Amino acid sequence: MLPSQRDLFEMPRHICYLNSASYSPLPRRTLEAGRAAVDRKGTPWTLDAGFAHRQHERARAAAARLINADPADIALIPSISYGVATAAKLVTIARGTRIIVLENDHSSPVLEWQTRADAQGFAIETVRQPDDGDWTSAVLAAIERSGAPPVGLASISSVHWSDGGLIDLEKVAAALRRQGALFLVDATQSAGVLPMEVGHLDPDFVLFPTYKWLLGPYGRAFAYVAKRHQNGIPLEQTAAGRRDVRAENDVYFSDLGYVGNARRFDMGERDHFISMEMASIGMEMMAEWGAAAVAQRLAMLTDRIADGVHGLGVSVPARNVRAPHVLSLGFKDGMPAKLIEGLAADGVHVAARLGRMRISPHVYNDEADADRFVAALVRRLRG
Missing domain, CATH: 3.40.640.10 (Type I PLP-dependent aspartate aminotransferase-like (Major domain))
Structure with a gap:
């Protein structure tokens, strides 16, 4: 499987950026160019x-x-x-x-x-x-x-x-x-x-x-x-x-x-x-990485998150109808107020879209990011 490419980006370890569907950071090579x-x-x-x-x-x-x-x-x-x-x-x-x-x-x-x-x-x-x-x-x-x-x-x-x-x-x-x-x-x-x-x-x-x-x-x-x-x-x-x-x-x-x-x-x-x-x-x-390799890696991350939020009372689209790189979480009574902002304060960056939470990892993310998101979401929802 394609490994995380985090080292190619200027992304501090304390940042958990899961919002590529909005805009991605630029690789170091691109910044230099x-x-x-x-x-x-x-x-x-x-x-x-x-x-x-x-x-x-x-x-x-x-x-x-x-x-x-x-x-x-x-x-x-x-x-x-x-x-x-x-x-x-x-x-x-x-x-x-x-x-x-x-x-x-x-x-x-x-x-x-x-x-x-x-x-x-x-x-x-x-x-x-x-x-x-x-x-x-x-x-x-x-x-x-x-x-x-x-x-x-x-x-x-x-x-x-x-x-x-x-x-x-x-x-x-x-x-x-x-x-x-x-x-x-x-x-x-x-x-x-x-x-x-x-x-x-x-x-x-x-x-x-x-x-x-x-x-x-x-x-x-x-x-x-x-x-x-x-x-x-x-x-x-x-x-x-x-x-x-x-x-x-x-x-x-x-x-x-x-x-x-x-x-x-x-x-x-x-x-x-x-x-x-x-x-x-x-x-x-x-x-160069290839779409198949990128999709496989990102599917692994979104699947890991989907498994991690099981039991939190959020809805997750079935795997066969969702893209491998974008995961949407639904909330029965609507997304809690200030949830996106609270996660951002924890260094975890996702997006609110039409009442749902959209999570979109890229090649610079890794398993630690997925686990950190789940842990932060658990704290916020149960806090």
Whole structure:
């Protein structure tokens, strides 16, 4: 099993950080690269002509590796919402169809479609949070509901951000394919931890940032765009997205149109010389460990916590419906006031999400962290 990687992070032993689903700390290597990059910005005359291109393509290749994609199918974007807006500009949702979203999903894969629904004549169908935690069955039931209008698109997270509910993307993709529907996956809570093979899954879009599970900075995200959508018009018009662009008097002209792959969808001002390299390092580390090894380690930790809280009067989702790296605890009468703050005072950091406690370890955590969380929770609940 992959051992704890705590030594690669500046994480004191007295800190028990179990909140990677919110944001992860940066590895030492990434911190060092960021500091060096800030120094480079102070002396830009030291950068050679190929520096920007190397940074872009390193990050693109690192992101592609996480989902087994062709780097040419990856666009450099700043956020999930940017990626969803790009997708919405590329596809046409037929009037009279439905778009499937998840109740209480993060706003990014939902709001763009809500703002377009009335004008474009499609309906938003929200899959309600299932009492048994089985998001996959709930989504499949919505897609296949007898007598319902056809599905035009499902725009959903692969792991629900609030409760760690795992969605079987293979089953959902197959159900959507039978209806000829589009599939957008917000992989914020799964990229790098859960294996994904886009060539096999064949989604239309997959989006993920780096600041959570990919051990990277804010403002760096990536969009997989299936080749069938790569002839569309980008969200932004940039010189980098065009072929044979030449500059005359600071005005750019294009004789041949857009570049012929997902690079045309790169964000404007993509030369983030500080954070782009930082993003690459985290993704490369995750790829070297491998999603299967990371998931196995984190499942061991969340299982250890689930076993440890047995008998405390908290509810834990069944193992087969939860992601291996996110554990959600429910409280019959609601979460006790100031519980999250009390744990933080003990040096134990978790998150409150929609009335539940969300626990999300990463590779820098170990068995001692899991046991410390359980002990702190016992003290707080029985104190």
